[in-house]
Amino acid sequence: MQPHFHFGLHAEHGVVARPSTAITSHLAAWYLEREQFEPVPGQSDLFRLTQPDHDLRRRARQTVHDLRRRGFTVQADLSLNPAETASPSAPTRGNSAAERLARIARAASARPPQHRVNAPQVASVPVPALGTHSSAARRTR
Numbered sequence: 001m002q003p004h005f006h007f008g009l010h011a012e013h014g015v016v017a018r019p020s021t022a023i024t025s026h027l028a029a030w031y032l033e034r035e036q037f038e039p040v041p042g043q044s045d046l047f048r049l050t051q052p053d054h055d056l057r058r059r060a061r062q063t064v065h066d067l068r069r070r071g072f073t074v075q076a077d078l079s080l081n082p083a084e085t086a087s088p089s090a091p092t093r094g095n096s097a098a099e100r101l102a103r104i105a106r107a108a109s110a111r112p113p114q115h116r117v118n119a120p121q122v123a124s125v126p127v128p129a130l131g132t133h134s135s136a137a138r139r140t141r
Helices: 025-034 056-069 097-109 135-139
Strands: 005-010 014-019 037-039 047-049 074-076
Touching: 005 056, 014 025, 014 056, 025 037, 025 047, 047 056, 056 074
Parallel strands: 005 074
Antiparallel strands: 005 014, 014 047, 037 047
């Protein structure tokens, strides 16, 4: 089976990606542009990673990982292959106001532990009714 994408290092353009004929050029361009790649001027089937001075290899490994997770087959140089190098970092929790409100709403809609359906019942000690005296209270008089 032919890979959908080929990733490698280029002396002039940094990290480059070339889609194969196993994927349409329009779809390949759509995915690569969302992964921060841009078309190389003068070469219609070659894309380069934008901002090559900004964490180039990690971003390339993350792109390879993302495309594979979406079901594409990707051939990559050894240094850009996440299966051979360090795994991509876990995404961090966002701090935007909308994400914060969504987390608060999820927490508010969750059932608290003391009201769970399968929560164990705690046995309580019976409390004597008001106005009645226990035998210990009668002895102290």
